[in-house]
Amino acid sequence: MTEITGKCLCGGISYKISGEPLRMGQCHCKHCQRASGTGHMSLAFFKRDDVEITGSYTEYSSEADSGNHNIRAFCPTCGARVFSRNSANDQVIGITAGCADESDWFAPQFIVYNKDKPEWDQMDSSVNTFDAMPTKPAG
Numbered sequence: 001m002t003e004i005t006g007k008c009l010c011g012g013i014s015y016k017i018s019g020e021p022l023r024m025g026q027c028h029c030k031h032c033q034r035a036s037g038t039g040h041m042s043l044a045f046f047k048r049d050d051v052e053i054t055g056s057y058t059e060y061s062s063e064a065d066s067g068n069h070n071i072r073a074f075c076p077t078c079g080a081r082v083f084s085r086n087s088a089n090d091q092v093i094g095i096t097a098g099c100a101d102e103s104d105w106f107a108p109q110f111i112v113y114n115k116d117k118p119e120w121d122q123m124d125s126s127v128n129t130f131d132a133m134p135t136k137p138a139g
Contacts, residue, residue, distance in 0.1 A: 006100040008080035012055045019050030024106055029113035031062055035072055035081055039121025042097040051093050
């Protein structure tokens with residue numbers, strides 16, 4: 001894979017990724033629905049050392065079903081969510097696929113919290129689907 005670049009809506013936060021995604025997926029949990037303003041969040045997970053982030057961001061933490069905390073980073077100017085991390089593994093960062101300059105490389109390997117998926121948010125039926133978060137990472 002070539003270098004991946006991206007930014008928030010106003011360009012105040014940007015990133016450059018030099019490694020391959022560890023996994024890619026879509027989440028339909030109520031937190032992701034509320035954070036995205038739509039039916040799901042599309043995320044690609046990378047080694048934190050492979051991601052260079054520039055610009056100032058604000059973070060919001062919420063507790064997941066597991067008891068771990070999801071920390072979402074967003075632009076304080078335009079409000080775009082750009083990346084996230086989880087307290088269970090600080091060495092992995094989840095990049096919001098929609099903020100990538102080019103996102104043709106994104107191919108979800110799993111869908112989680114399908115039990116919360118709105119009927120109108122149609123997904124690829126060939127992707128591995130879980131009603132909740134699997135105990136082992138998918139992909």
